Amino acid sequence: xxxxxxxxxxxxxxxxxxxxxxxxxxxxxxxxxxxxxxxxxxxxxxxxxxxxxxxxxxxxxxxxxxxxxxxxxxxxxxxxxxxxxxxxxxxxxxxxxxxxxxxxxxxxxxx
Numbered sequence: 001x002x003x004x005x006x007x008x009x010x011x012x013x014x015x016x017x018x019x020x021x022x023x024x025x026x027x028x029x030x031x032x033x034x035x036x037x038x039x040x041x042x043x044x045x046x047x048x049x050x051x052x053x054x055x056x057x058x059x060x061x062x063x064x065x066x067x068x069x070x071x072x073x074x075x076x077x078x079x080x081x082x083x084x085x086x087x088x089x090x091x092x093x094x095x096x097x098x099x100x101x102x103x104x105x106x107x108x109x110x111x
Contacts, residue, residue, distance in 0.1 A: 013081035020074030028067040033060040 036056035040049040 008081075008084045010081045010085055013077055013084070017074045017076075017078035017081065020070050020077060022074075024067045024069070024071035024074065027063060027070060030063060032063050033057070 033056040036052045036059060040052035040056065043049050043052075
């Protein structure tokens with residue numbers, strides 16, 4: 001990979017970040033534990049109710065973790081896009097500030 005240039009498409013990064021955020025929001029709205037809670041409510045006197053209740057809690061916790069993970073990943077991707085843009089802008093500004101005469105004297109530009 002020596003000599004390769006890293007190219008970052010900020011629009012794509014932002015789009016991916018937004019997509020993961022939306023996916024997290026969508027997953028949070030699924031309420032996958034609902035059918036298990038309904039089943040527990042239908043047979044409250046049976047041991048099945050307790051098992052369904054426990055499974056519903058486990059499913060709800062897992063879905064929350066998955067949704068939170070997707071949102072966090074989206075935030076991280078958006079943060080990376082912001083950092084790339086900030087560094088690129090700072091580098092461009094530093095380059096603009098170089099005086100051609102001083103660059104030539106330093107051996108950085110043809111003189």
